[in-house]
Amino acid sequence: MDDAPNVLDMSSELPSTFVHERFSNVRLPDGSLEYGPDYSEIEVFRNREPLQVISAILRIVDDKLEQASFEAEMWDRGRIESAVVSSIPSGATVEVTYPDVGDSAILASATAVVGDSCYKSDLLRFKYGKVYILISSYAEGEGSAPIIPVADGVEKRLKAYLCD
Secondary structure, three states, X not given: OOOHHHHOOOHHHOOOOOEEEOHHHOOOOOOOOOOOOOEOOOEEEEXXXXXXXXXXXXXXXXXXXXXXXXXXXXXOHHHHHHHHHOOXXXXXXXXXXXXXXXXXXXXXXEEEEEOOEEEEEEEEEEEEOOEEEEEEEEEEOOOOOOHHHHHHXXXXXXXXXXXX
């Protein structure tokens, strides 16, 4: 897990207006990111105008039984939908979609318009071998950076790290 910050460094896939921040400096909705000691530290990148926060975390699971249990939770659409909707302001009518991103990944996208404000929340989970990665994005306003190129970059760095 020592190389997790390098694997999860999304700066090359994001516009230069995004800055890396310590997780403790970023306010996210209560309960949206609660992870244990077997996870990497959360890497967070923030854009101020328009507001967008993208975070990533990884977990390595060696035990096959634990992998099966974790995967059942990871692909549970009810849990995913609850997580992706939690960052949208309450009372909004939220549309959640599940774009096709392949067999070893799941992406949930939530959008809502409240008055003149647009909100978008994405949650992408994928695995590569015994490594599980979660990338989330929350944006207010139009013109948010897409999450798929970010995930492609993370996956590319992960494969390079595992092959070294």
